[in-house]
Amino acid sequence: MDxxxxxxxxxxxxxxxxIATPLIFGxxxxxxxxxxxVLNLGIEGIFVVGAMVGWMSVYAGAPLWLxxxxxxxxxxxxxxxxxxxxxxxxxxxxxxxxxITLFATSAASFLYRTILPDVSSPPxxxxxxxxxxxxxxxxxxxxxxxxQQTALTWLALIMVGVVWWVxxxxxxxxxxxxxxxxxxxxxxxxxxxxxxRIGAVMAGSxxxxxxxxxxxxxxxxxxxxxxxxxxxxxCIALVIFASWRPGKALLGALLFGMFDAFQVRLQTExxxxxxxxxxxxxxxVLSIIALVIVARKAEYPRAxxxxxxxxxx
Amino acid sequence: xxxxxxxxxxxxVQMAIPVIAALVALGLAALPLxxxxxxxxxxxxxxxxxxxxxxxxxxxxxxRATPLIFTxxxxxLAFKARLWNIGAEGQLYLGAxxxxxxxxxxxxxxxVLMIPxxxxxxxxxxxxxxxxxxxxxxxxxxxxxxxxxLLNFIILIFVQMMLEGPLKDPMSMGWPQSEPILDNAALxxxxxxxxxxxxxxVALVAAVIAQIALTKTTWGxxxxxxxxxxxxxxxxxINANRTLLGVACISGALAGLAGVSExxxxxxxxxxxxxxxxxxxxxxxxxxxGLSPMGVVIAALYVASVFVGADSMSRAMGVSSFLADLVxxxxxxxxLVGGFFARYRIRxxxxxxxxx
Numbered sequence: 001m002d003x004x005x006x007x008x009x010x011x012x013x014x015x016x017x018x019i020a021t022p023l024i025f026g027x028x029x030x031x032x033x034x035x036x037x038v039l040n041l042g043i044e045g046i047f048v049v050g051a052m053v054g055w056m057s058v059y060a061g062a063p064l065w066l067x068x069x070x071x072x073x074x075x076x077x078x079x080x081x082x083x084x085x086x087x088x089x090x091x092x093x094x095x096x097x098x099x100i101t102l103f104a105t106s107a108a109s110f111l112y113r114t115i116l117p118d119v120s121s122p123p124x125x126x127x128x129x130x131x132x133x134x135x136x137x138x139x140x141x142x143x144x145x146x147x148q149q150t151a152l153t154w155l156a157l158i159m160v161g162v163v164w165w166v167x168x169x170x171x172x173x174x175x176x177x178x179x180x181x182x183x184x185x186x187x188x189x190x191x192x193x194x195x196x197r198i199g200a201v202m203a204g205s206x207x208x209x210x211x212x213x214x215x216x217x218x219x220x221x222x223x224x225x226x227x228x229x230x231x232x233x234x235c236i237a238l239v240i241f242a243s244w245r246p247g248k249a250l251l252g253a254l255l256f257g258m259f260d261a262f263q264v265r266l267q268t269e270x271x272x273x274x275x276x277x278x279x280x281x282x283x284x285v286l287s288i289i290a291l292v293i294v295a296r297k298a299e300y301p302r303a304x305x306x307x308x309x310x311x312x313x
Numbered sequence: 314x315x316x317x318x319x320x321x322x323x324x325x326v327q328m329a330i331p332v333i334a335a336l337v338a339l340g341l342a343a344l345p346l347x348x349x350x351x352x353x354x355x356x357x358x359x360x361x362x363x364x365x366x367x368x369x370x371x372x373x374x375x376x377r378a379t380p381l382i383f384t385x386x387x388x389x390l391a392f393k394a395r396l397w398n399i400g401a402e403g404q405l406y407l408g409a410x411x412x413x414x415x416x417x418x419x420x421x422x423x424x425v426l427m428i429p430x431x432x433x434x435x436x437x438x439x440x441x442x443x444x445x446x447x448x449x450x451x452x453x454x455x456x457x458x459x460x461x462x463l464l465n466f467i468i469l470i471f472v473q474m475m476l477e478g479p480l481k482d483p484m485s486m487g488w489p490q491s492e493p494i495l496d497n498a499a500l501x502x503x504x505x506x507x508x509x510x511x512x513x514x515v516a517l518v519a520a521v522i523a524q525i526a527l528t529k530t531t532w533g534x535x536x537x538x539x540x541x542x543x544x545x546x547x548x549x550x551i552n553a554n555r556t557l558l559g560v561a562c563i564s565g566a567l568a569g570l571a572g573v574s575e576x577x578x579x580x581x582x583x584x585x586x587x588x589x590x591x592x593x594x595x596x597x598x599x600x601x602x603g604l605s606p607m608g609v610v611i612a613a614l615y616v617a618s619v620f621v622g623a624d625s626m627s628r629a630m631g632v633s634s635f636l637a638d639l640v641x642x643x644x645x646x647x648x649l650v651g652g653f654f655a656r657y658r659i660r661x662x663x664x665x666x667x668x669x
């Protein structure tokens with residue numbers, strides 16, 4: 001068994017980035033919500049909604065990018081729902097988030113079944129294809145790994161930069177961080193705590209939905225029940241691992257993608273000796289381990305989980 | 314707009330909220346029914362008949378409610394201590410595996426011995442399933458929401474592995490399922506020719522015990538104290554970590570018993586589709602019940618009615634049975650919002666520093 005060979009193979013790195021893409025979207029989304037002080041356990045359901053709405057739009061005849069926009073809009077809508085429950089109403093973020101996940105998952109599944117009642121094998125769309133950037137794609141090794149990904153992977157990488165820039169380089173970002181740490185101070189500055197938090201949760205949820213859309217519009221070309229399979233929850237673990245920083249979020253998602261791609265390749269080599277399920281468990285076990293390692297040191301946004309009411313002290 | 318607390322909430326209002334929430338959620342089902350193009354009143358009628366139309370359908374509902382009482386209790390007790398056990402689905406499967414491990418021929422004996430043994434094995438397996446995340450929380454500060462959720466996926470894959478390995482039934486023609494539970498270890502049926510089984514009795518007894526333990530014992534007092542304010546509870550000399558570990562074990566054991574009840578009372582053998590998400594629905598049950606154990610029984614009957622009624626309506630009218638999941642999830646959100654309006658009033662006042 002030649003493990004080094006795996007790392008030298010460019011297909012390994014292509015796969016790593018592909019596996020990381022939905023997680024990049026998801027972790028960035030969770031990061032935006034939590035930086036503003038709102039835990040969004042709706043993530044798992046919002047992934048399902050993004051996957052279904054994006055796919056269904058294209059299946060109904062919309063161009064791919066319109067499908068992407070539709071998915072983001074649907075995610076934002078569920079984010080608005082979660083935000084209304086948790087921000088002005090100040091309800092339990094845990095329970096509301098789980099409620100959103102159950103509601104979003106069942107709504108997406110109900111819509112899919114109602115619109116396509118009799119399909120036995122899931123219908124397919126023409127998904128995003130790997131981009132072929134002239135010249136750049138021909139660079140040995142780096143070319144295929146970076147430049148032959150689909151446009152949605154590129155969008156994910158761009159969003160890392162955008163979220164980093166907004167948080168660290170704009171007045172909005174300063175306000176956003178403050179609202180997750182010390183909402184009273186934000187209020188004293190004359191800014192609206194409610195608007196900032198609701199906006200952050202909507203934007204974050206839209207990003208989460210893009211993670212779902214990537215699954216049906218790029219990684220696969222069809223919608224299956226149960227296809228999200230805990231990816232949202234993994235993002236909730238990864239965002240703690242990433243200490244709520246966009247750069248580290250990218251790193252965490254990439255490490256995760258590499259590990260997952262590695263175990264798939266290891267599986268083909270060691271499959272005869274070790275039951276395949278051991279490898280299937282690996283991503284979830286890895287997430288728990290990552291969480292345990294950083295848990296003691298994690299500096300949660302100080303106002304995370306704490307509702308804030310106007311006029312209360 | 315100003316939000317102010319209402320002061321004391323009467324018991325009547327507290328009891329009315331989940332009822333109203335459940336009715337609102339059922340009412341909102343008209344929207345997806347309309348979207349699916351079904352005649353709405355007829356659909357409601359079919360749902361009602363599906364539950365109350367015959368003795369058989371009613372016992373089917375009770376059969377469906379049985380695991381929900383267990384998982385609802387599991388969530389209610391844990392949430393009471395503010396321990397977020399979202400892993401009841403996995404603990405259910407662990408319980409089922411525990412039952413199958415000892416109940417399919419490893420040992421044999423009379424039913425008076427075998428049935429308690431199978432239940433203890435399942436409860437212990439379930440307890441271990443939540444003890445893990447609780448230790449990670451108290452020892453390392455790892456958020457139990459995430460760890461218990463992720464464990465659900467790990468455990469389900471583990472079940473697959475066991476069903477293709479040590480627990481596989483050699484007579485199953487290659488299907489991944491366990492050997493059947495021995496007759497001596499199976500929970501007896503309550504009514505001939507109906508599927509309803511003694512698991513329901515066990516669930517009801519568990520609910521009564523939980524109610525008494527929570528409201529009448531020092532252990533229950535500790536749970537509530539830790540849940541309301543862990544720091545204050547510690548200050549008062551309560552060992553909060555030990556209380557949390559204890560609750561985790563009981564909560565996991567209850568979820569494990571849901572698995573025992575399904576496998577030893579209903580299915581007879583273990584497959585990977587034993588539970589259609591009873592662990593997650595248990596959270597809804599617990600919230601509808603306001604985390605009260607006796608309330609869990611009533612809420613479980615409601616959620617089971619929605620599932621059985623919608624299934625029956627789905628077969629009769631061709632509307633997707635995902636409608637049931639929609640109604641159940643909307644019930645959760647409704648009861649959450651209802652709780653808000655019971656606790657607070659919203660006043661639309663002028664700008665002049667209202668509420669200060």
